[in-house]
Amino acid sequence: ETGVTQTPRHLVMGMTNKKSLKCEQHLGHNAMYWYKQSAKKPLELMFVYNFKEQTENNSVPSRFSPECPNSSHLFLHLHTLQPEDSALYLCASSQDLVSNSNQPQHFGDGTRLSIL
Amino acid sequence: KQEVTQIPAALSVPEGENLVLNCSFTDSAIYNLQWFRQDPGKGLTSLLLIQSSQREQTSGRLNASLDKSSGRSTLYIAASQPGDSATYLCAGLSGGYQKVTFGIGTKLQVIP
Numbered sequence: 001e002t003g004v005t006q007t008p009r010h011l012v013m014g015m016t017n018k019k020s021l022k023c024e025q026h027l028g029h030n031a032m033y034w035y036k037q038s039a040k041k042p043l044e045l046m047f048v049y050n051f052k053e054q055t056e057n058n059s060v061p062s063r064f065s066p067e068c069p070n071s072s073h074l075f076l077h078l079h080t081l082q083p084e085d086s087a088l089y090l091c092a093s094s095q096d097l098v099s100n101s102n103q104p105q106h107f108g109d110g111t112r113l114s115i116l
Numbered sequence: 117k118q119e120v121t122q123i124p125a126a127l128s129v130p131e132g133e134n135l136v137l138n139c140s141f142t143d144s145a146i147y148n149l150q151w152f153r154q155d156p157g158k159g160l161t162s163l164l165l166i167q168s169s170q171r172e173q174t175s176g177r178l179n180a181s182l183d184k185s186s187g188r189s190t191l192y193i194a195a196s197q198p199g200d201s202a203t204y205l206c207a208g209l210s211g212g213y214q215k216v217t218f219g220i221g222t223k224l225q226v227i228p
Contacts, residue, residue, distance in 0.1 A: 002159065042120065043205075043218040056215070090159055098209055098216055102148050102167050105216070107159035 003027040006091050006108035013081065014116050021076040021111045023091030031097045032074040033105065034066060037088040049074060050097050081115045088112050118143040118210040122219035129196055130227050137191040137222050139206035147209040149182050149189045154203045154221065163204075164191070196226045 004025045013019050025032065034046040048056035049068040063085075065077040074091055092105040119142045129135050139149070148167045152160040164173045164180040166189070172181040179192040189206055205221040 002161070004159070006159075040220065042220050043207075045215055058215075092160075099147075102165060104150060104162040104165050105160075106162065107152075109157070109159045112157075 002106050002108060004091060004093055004106050004108035006089075006111050008111060009109065010112045010114075012114045012116060013078070015081055015083075017081075018077070018079040020078065021089055021091075021113075023074040023076075023108055025072055025074075025091075025093040025106070025108075027093060027095075027106060029093035029095050029106070030071055031094045032068060032071070033092040033094075034074065034076055035090040035092065037090055037110070039087075043090070047076075048097070055097065078113075081113075083115050086113055086115045118146075118208055118217040120206060120208055120217050120219040122204075122206060122222050124222060125220065126223040126225070128225045128227060131196060131198060133196050133226075134192070134194050135196055135224070137193070137204050137206075137224070139189040139191070139219055141187050141189070141208045141217075143208075143210045144184050144187055145210060146182075146184060149180075150207045150209075150216075151178075151180050151189075151191050152205045152207065154205060156202075160205065193224075196224075198226045198228050200224060201226050 007022045031050045036044045046060045047066045067075040088110045090110045091108045094105045095103040121140045150165045151163045166182040177194040203221040203223045207218045
């Protein structure tokens with residue numbers, strides 16, 4: 001149990017569907033992150049939130065829309081995805097922004113997304 | 117732009133052997149270097165974090181070192197066990213870019 005819970009664990013969707021990924025952390029952390037992990041590629045940072053405010057959007061296409069209603073919850077809304085978006089999407093949290101501290105990130109187990 | 121490389125991509129060793137995993141980075145202005153473990157179908161578990169002012173960190177059978185001048189970090193695993201089988205990733209936080217850059221990882225298999 002890492003303290004970061006992601007749902008669903010697996011998701012298959014068509015290119016025209018709309019779905020959402022959910023992340024919840026029970027660690028009292030202030031910063032939350034979305035990463036994309038594709039086969040044979042390094043983790044790619046997508047979005048960063050600190051105290052519910054987005055601090056970084058790493059040139060992510062608009063078909064990915066993040067939402068952070070509070071410091072414990074993070075969503076990733078998906079619409080009109082492409083086959084190349086199939087990947088493992090990982091959520092992470094840290095006490096403070098990693099760029100401002102030496103606190104480690106805690107990861108959830110991810111959502112395996114497949115686009116048909 | 118920071119780039120992180122891990123070699124080899126895969127490693128297979130017999131149980132009980134000591135081993136070293138390598139990580140190299142291009143930007144020596146690194147703020148910290150973190151090692152993670154990832155089991156199949158799971159997220160990342162933080163193992164060790166070395167700050168730029170430190171040269172190494174130890175946790176149980178694991179020892180991680182950091183040499184900023186050469187742009188290298190190593191993860192030493194002593195007396196390997198089958199339960200150590202996983203993918204090990206390193207990630208560097210670059211002071212100049214304020215973001216974490218990950219390597220692709222080394223997939224380790226410890227054979228009983």
